[in-house]
Amino acid sequence: MEPTFLKSILDNDFYKFTMQHAVIKLFPKAKVRYGFINRGKHIFPSGFADLLRKSLDTMANLRLTKDEKKYLSHYCPYLDPTYLDFLQGYSYDPSEVQITQEDSELNVIIEGYWYRTILWEVPLMSLISELFYKSNHLIRLNDDAIKEVTKNKIDSYNKMGVSILEFGTRRRHSYDVHSLVNETLRTNGAESFLGTSNVHFAMINNKRPLGTHAHEWFMFHAAQYGFKMANSISLEHWTQVYGGDLGIALTDTYTTDIFFSQFDKKYSKLFDGVRHDSGDPVEFAEKVISHYIKMGIGPKSKAIVFSDSLNFDKVKVISDFCKDKIKMSFGIGTNFTNDVGLPSMNMVIKLTEVKLDNTHWQGVVKLSDEKNKTTGTPEMIALAKQVLGI
Known part of the structure; x- marks a missing residue:
C-alpha cells in the first residue's frame, strides 16, 4: 500500500x-x-x-x-x-x-x-x-452521499440560526472527505458557517483560520510554575503575546471550577469568552453566566465556544439554553469530517x-x-x- x-x-x-x-x-x-x-x-x-x-x-x-x-x-x-x-x-x-x-x-x-x-x-x-x-x-460512503449528509446538517444549523465552526482535522476520515465537507459547508453554510480551524482549508475558503490555544499550553505552565499558578500565568503569557487578540480561553485543563476561581475580573474582561471541551455543556453554560454576573460583566457581551463531541441534538439543547443569555458558537469535528458510514476513531x-x-x-x-x-x-x-x- x-x-x-x-x-x-x-x-x-x-x-x-x-x-x-x-x-x-x-x-x-x-x-x-x-x-x-x-x-x-x-x-x-x-x-x-x-x-x-x-x-x-x-x-x-x-x-x-x-x-x-x-x-x-x-x-x-x-x-x-x-x-x-x-x-x-x-x-x-x-x-x-x-x-x-x-x-x-x-x-x-x-x-x-x-x-x-x-x-x-x-x-x-x-x-x-x-x-x-x-x-x-x-469502504466509505461515496462523494455525493457525503456531500448530501453534510448539506443536510448545515441546512439544519442554518434553520436553527447558530454559528458553526469546523474542527475536524485530527480524526477526519481522510483529506478527500475533509475537502468535500469544507466545500459543502462553504457552498451551503449561509450565515451559519464561520469557517474552519484547519489553516489549509481556511485559505482555500478565503476565510481567517479559527482557534486559540490547547490543553498543552496550560499543562506546560503547570510543570514550569506549579499547578496553582498554571491557569493564571498561562493567561498572562497569552495576553503578553497577543494583547487581546485570540481571546477565547480554554477552561478545563484543571477542571472548570478551579479555572473560574482563578479567572479574575482582569482576565474575564480581557478575554472575549471561553471554550467548553468536557463535562455537561448546560451546567458549564450556567457556571459561565453566573461567573460573568459575579464579575459585574454582562454575559451577553461574552461568548462560549462549545467543542465537545457535538452533533445536532447536542447543539439544539445547548442553543435552547443559551439563547438570549450569552453569545455562542459550536466547533464540530468528527461529526463533520468522519461521518462516512464507518465507526469513527x-x-x-x-x-x-x-x-x-x-x-x-x-x-x-x-x-x-x-x-x-x-x-x-x-x-x-x-x-x-x-x-x-x-
Missing part, C-alpha cells in the same frame, strides 16, 4: 501555529514528549507502523509557500513577521517521532524542542486515521512530559471535567488534586 501524502504544511489546526509562535517567544529551550493514546482500543493491522513511518517521512518535504505566507500575513496580523519568516524556513524532522508496533498495538512518541515538535500532533493523528481506514480496506496524542532549562524530565497532568479525558501518571494526578484541593 502506498503512503499518504499531506499537501500543505498548513494542513494543521490553527492553535498549533498560535502556540508555536508564543513558545518561540517565551520558551525556546523547553523540550517535550508527546504520546499516542488509543482510547478506542483500535486494532492496527500488521505493517501499519511501517506504513505510517513512510507517510510521516514525506512530511519532511513540506514547506510554507509564498502564497501561504502572504495569506497568514493578511488574515493573522498578530503573528510577527519574524515568526512567518521562521515558518517559511521550518521543516518537519521525522527523527523526532518514534513509531513501533507490537502485534496490533501502535506506539508513537514525539520528542524534541517544544517550538519544533508542537506541529506534529494534528497531522500525525490525521495520517493515523486515514491510514487505518485504508489499511483495513474499509477514538484516539488522542497528548503532552506527557516536559524538560525545562537544566532540569530532569517531568510528567504533566490534565484533569478534565470527564474522568476518561484525564491524562498523567496516577502519582502526578494525585499530586495535582492534592495541590488544587480537588
Whole structure:
C-alpha cells in the first residue's frame, strides 16, 4: 500500500501555529514528549507502523509557500513577521517521532524542542486515521452521499440560526472527505458557517483560520510554575503575546471550577469568552453566566465556544439554553469530517512530559471535567488534586 501524502504544511489546526509562535517567544529551550493514546482500543493491522513511518517521512518535504505566507500575513496580523519568516524556513524532522508496533498495538512518541515538535500532533493523528481506514480496506460512503449528509446538517444549523465552526482535522476520515465537507459547508453554510480551524482549508475558503490555544499550553505552565499558578500565568503569557487578540480561553485543563476561581475580573474582561471541551455543556453554560454576573460583566457581551463531541441534538439543547443569555458558537469535528458510514476513531496524542532549562524530565497532568479525558501518571494526578484541593 502506498503512503499518504499531506499537501500543505498548513494542513494543521490553527492553535498549533498560535502556540508555536508564543513558545518561540517565551520558551525556546523547553523540550517535550508527546504520546499516542488509543482510547478506542483500535486494532492496527500488521505493517501499519511501517506504513505510517513512510507517510510521516514525506512530511519532511513540506514547506510554507509564498502564497501561504502572504495569506497568514493578511488574515493573522498578530503573528510577527519574524515568526512567518521562521515558518517559511521550518521543516518537519521525522527523527523526532518514534513509531513501533507490537502485534496490533501502535506506539508513537514525539520528542524534541517544544517550538519544533508542537506541529506534529494534528497531522500525525490525521495520517493515523486515514491510514487505518485504508489499511483495513474499509469502504466509505461515496462523494455525493457525503456531500448530501453534510448539506443536510448545515441546512439544519442554518434553520436553527447558530454559528458553526469546523474542527475536524485530527480524526477526519481522510483529506478527500475533509475537502468535500469544507466545500459543502462553504457552498451551503449561509450565515451559519464561520469557517474552519484547519489553516489549509481556511485559505482555500478565503476565510481567517479559527482557534486559540490547547490543553498543552496550560499543562506546560503547570510543570514550569506549579499547578496553582498554571491557569493564571498561562493567561498572562497569552495576553503578553497577543494583547487581546485570540481571546477565547480554554477552561478545563484543571477542571472548570478551579479555572473560574482563578479567572479574575482582569482576565474575564480581557478575554472575549471561553471554550467548553468536557463535562455537561448546560451546567458549564450556567457556571459561565453566573461567573460573568459575579464579575459585574454582562454575559451577553461574552461568548462560549462549545467543542465537545457535538452533533445536532447536542447543539439544539445547548442553543435552547443559551439563547438570549450569552453569545455562542459550536466547533464540530468528527461529526463533520468522519461521518462516512464507518465507526469513527477514538484516539488522542497528548503532552506527557516536559524538560525545562537544566532540569530532569517531568510528567504533566490534565484533569478534565470527564474522568476518561484525564491524562498523567496516577502519582502526578494525585499530586495535582492534592495541590488544587480537588
